[in-house]
Amino acid sequence: MKKHVLYFVKGGVFTVILFLALSGINRMAVPKYLNSDFPTSSNFLGFYEMEENSIDVLFLGSSHTMSAFSPQEIYDQFGLRSYNLGSQEQSPFLSYYWLREALRFQKPKAVVLDTYLCYDFSEEPLNSSEVTVRRTLDHMRWSRVKVEAIADICAQDENQSVSSYYFPNVRYHNRWLNDMKEVDFLLSEWGAFYQMKGYALVTRYPGNMEFEPFEAGSVARKTWMLPLMQEYMDKIVALCRENQIELLLVKTPTTAGTVQKFNAMSDYAKQNQLQYLDFNEKTLYEEIGYDFQTDNREWSHVNHWGAVKLCRKLGEVLVKEYHVPAVRDQQWEDSRPFYLDMVQNAKMQYIDRVNTYLAALREDRYTIFLAVRGDAAEAYNQNIENGMERLGLQTSLSGKTDWSYYAVISAGGVREELSKEALNANGSFRDGLGVYEISSAGTNSGDSCSILLDGTEYARNRRGLNIVVYDNSCKKVVDSVCFDLHDKELTANR
Secondary structure (H helix, E strand, C coil): CHHHHHHHHHHHHHHHHHHHHHHHHHHHHCCCCCCCCCCHHHHHHHHCCCCCCCCCEEEECCHHHHHHCCHHHHHHHHCCCEEECCCCCCCHHHHHHHHHHHCCCCCCCEEEEECHHHCCCCCCCCCCCHHHHHHHHCCCCCCHHHHHHHHHHHHHCCCCCHHHHHCHHHHCCCHHHHCCCHHHHCHHHHCHHHHHCCCCCCCCCCCCCCCCCECCCCCCCCCCCCHHHHHHHHHHHHHHHHCCCEEEEEECCCCCCCHHHHHHHHHHHHHCCCEEEECCEHHHHHHCCCCHHHHECCCCCECHHHHHHHHHHHHHHHHHCCCCCCCCCHHHHHHHHHHHHHHHHHHHCCCCCHHHHHHHCCCCCEEEEEEEEECCCCCCCHHHHHHHHHCCCCCCCCCCCCCEEEEEEECCEEEEEEECCCEEEEEEECCCCEEEEEEEEECCCCCEEEEEECCEECCCCCCEEEEEEEECCCCEEEEEEEECCCCCCCCEEC
């Protein structure tokens, strides 16, 4: 009898150990999107870090949602507690399941849903690629919601299998040989973007891209939603009503916005007694002072400056029309410094004066890499030298025309070297978790430079002083620029 009990205990212990081992392997195998432009993994993992019943507004939708709605901006302006659960190519099908998942932990008063993926976007059965479907679902916790979502996905798409979701280590087996990174083993160390609460702060301007807001009523035709997308829109509407949640439909500025889609979605909103705000419509576009050429990143995504304008309007609507209350919450108070740092990083990418740029680098959270290509001394002046000295650099480039020079400024101190010959160096940063290789060659010793961080090239490799800025708090390169210190114009090249 005792032997049978012992065998049973041993079997139970083995099963538990096996389960824990497989869970750990599965977690490592799943791709992580934490410090990219759209840190989807951080968004979902961070959601589970929030206190229960502390979120009053949820944002759902595609990457358009991620880049357009900043919970911190809305909190700082209006005191509203929100969270952005958007993800790349998140269709109403996927939004429905994430709304269900969110309701397990939160009781939002309002949901804001972007309608971009309601229309024909992909030839895939779910109107989203398998990669983005998995990206949206992989970090959802196991529950009845996830089980039903997987079953539904595989019922709609015969090319996907239930087992591949339950055992992602098999689906992603190739990653073990080719794609495993630090983040796969030290996930808890990469939680910085949790503080953004789902917002993807993106920068850059679209250039001279043609864009004209349309006028409501200029065309009578309509572009209807895909049938499957409307089915899940209907489910979202029903779920919100069942839980007494206000639902607001929106569309952010994009060249994909049309009056035909506007007409169809406006009809849908009226039929369901909902409000629909399309920021591609001329009246609303002009009301918020939107400028596509400076407020969009490219054809489809709002940049940070545009997001501020959209958040200002959404905040007003949520307060005045949906009566979402202002609440002081330490979760948003604590994340404000990180958010402001990220905004500062964004602003730095548009600085084109070398002295202003050097002043902006005086932050302890940065590791800074500098390398000269060709010449960085012809237009070098006392103001530039003062700026370099304030960063802790002691070597002057004055008069050192065509010399090679590199420097690394980190928490561990300053490393720099100047020579007539080509220079090469390597080392580590971020407490030894990151490695760099840096080289510099003046005009007569190779006329090139390189700044490799963890094997990736970041230097612009242009004539002058090449600078790469790494933010240790968010564990990513936040800018790469070259100032042509050979030319009196001191041109900034990005």
